[in-house]
Amino acid sequence: MIKQEALAGLSLTLQDIGFAPDEAENYMRLAQEGDSTGAQRMLMLNQKRRRMLDEIHFHEKQLDRLDYLRYALQKESMPEIRMNQDNK
Numbered sequence: 001m002i003k004q005e006a007l008a009g010l011s012l013t014l015q016d017i018g019f020a021p022d023e024a025e026n027y028m029r030l031a032q033e034g035d036s037t038g039a040q041r042m043l044m045l046n047q048k049r050r051r052m053l054d055e056i057h058f059h060e061k062q063l064d065r066l067d068y069l070r071y072a073l074q075k076e077s078m079p080e081i082r083m084n085q086d087n088k
Contacts, residue, residue, distance in 0.1 A: 002032055019048065 002010070007028060014024040027044055030037040 007032075017048065018052065023048075 010028060010031060011024060014027055019027065023044065027041060030041050030044075
């Protein structure tokens with residue numbers, strides 16, 4: 001069984017990595033049940049990791065699009081800005 005201090009730390013960690021309250025509660029319940037639930041907990045962590053990576057990739061694509069728009073605007077409409085930045 002997990003000690004109270006460890007449970008408090010686990011709860012904060014789960015919150016920090018973006019677990020919803022019900023997900024964290026479920027994970028902590030499984031953790032208290034012991035080693036027999038390790039596979040279920042690993043599945044939860046893997047699913048969370050996959051969702052986080054999907055979000056990161058989505059935001060990377062958004063940044064790429066934003067940078068393209070900045071580049072296009074700079075190149076076509078504002079050559080003086082481009083020249084000023086090139087001289088730095």
